Amino acid sequence: MSSVDDKPLTGVKKRQEIDKARKQLFAWVAIASAAVVVCITVGINIFHQIQYQTKVNGELGKTEKTMKDNVTNSKKVIRSVDKLRTNEALASVNKPDGSNVFQVVLDGMPTSNDAVALSSSIQSKILEPSTGVTIESINVESTGAGDTGEDTGGSASSSPSSNGSFPTAQPISFTVTMAGSFEQINNALKSIEKTIRPIDINSMSIQGTDSKLEVTLSCTTYYTEPVKFKLGEKTVDYEEK
Numbered sequence: 001m002s003s004v005d006d007k008p009l010t011g012v013k014k015r016q017e018i019d020k021a022r023k024q025l026f027a028w029v030a031i032a033s034a035a036v037v038v039c040i041t042v043g044i045n046i047f048h049q050i051q052y053q054t055k056v057n058g059e060l061g062k063t064e065k066t067m068k069d070n071v072t073n074s075k076k077v078i079r080s081v082d083k084l085r086t087n088e089a090l091a092s093v094n095k096p097d098g099s100n101v102f103q104v105v106l107d108g109m110p111t112s113n114d115a116v117a118l119s120s121s122i123q124s125k126i127l128e129p130s131t132g133v134t135i136e137s138i139n140v141e142s143t144g145a146g147d148t149g150e151d152t153g154g155s156a157s158s159s160p161s162s163n164g165s166f167p168t169a170q171p172i173s174f175t176v177t178m179a180g181s182f183e184q185i186n187n188a189l190k191s192i193e194k195t196i197r198p199i200d201i202n203s204m205s206i207q208g209t210d211s212k213l214e215v216t217l218s219c220t221t222y223y224t225e226p227v228k229f230k231l232g233e234k235t236v237d238y239e240e241k
Contacts, residue, residue, distance in 0.1 A: 108196040133180035
């Protein structure tokens, strides 16, 4: 004898079971779709994170290479500086008592437009002490930026500073009038030639006799603004702009 449950399903019963199965299928499809969306989103984020980290690692690699190159270059600089200790040309240059060849190099290209210091240096270090000439006048007229003072015999004007990583030499024009014998004037010119600071004599006028000459020199010297190195920062964008 068959039970009630074993009876064939009627039309209404079948539709109910089909609707129930359809709802369950839709629920599982929705869950599966949501899981797929979540997986895709997570996968995309992970891919972007990996891509971003690769960019960061690339920049770190460049920084590491730069630092290694700097260490290698610093050793070359040290060797080059050590060679200056025995440089005969530097040893023959006029320099203050007690100073070494490194100070001579630093004095060779000042880092500021030192109009007043230049006048003092020409008078008290380059010409008068060792040559015996008498300085009649010194006029300094700078054409670069970075004035540190004004000379009483001239004027100073500024020009735009150097653009770029390394500054270029800026000219400082000056005229000096000196008096002395032929030998004293000759010694003065030799002293200018031997000084470590680059001085170009543009023109020279001479008047007088061998025993008493008056010479006016129109010259140009230079200075270079200091190079400033500092650690920088670089922001790596998460997304390309």
